[in-house]
Amino acid sequence: MKAIRGAITVENDCAEEIKLAVEELLTEIQKKNLLKNEQIVCILFSNTDDLHSFFPAKVARETGFFQIPLYSSLEPHIEGALPKCIRIMMLVEADLVP
Secondary structure: OEEEEEEEEOOOOOHHHHHHHHHHHHHHHHHHHOOOHHHEEEEEEEEOOOOOOOOHHHHHHHOOOOOOOEEEEEOOOOOOOOOOEEEEEEEEOHHHOO
16 A cells, blocks of 8 residues: 655635645646556545635545545644645555556
8 A cells, every 4th residue: 555645725715726726636646646546545635724615525526536435634723834735645555556
């Protein structure tokens, strides 16, 4: 098994920006790692506490990740942390990743 991480920020806390950002991040991770959905074991999402408009994991469901377990968590508020940030950790079958 291999873990692949990525992060993206949005300018505003609005559903449309969150949806577009998460779609972009998921697409980029799959493209750069030549992944098919059946290779993905699960996806873990986290977001900073200044994002309230939309669940990042829901974007994955809406874009075709139907059979993949998804988990979301809220990051703690830490002084000086990167604001409006969404992070993903994707666990994949290592022998299938280039």
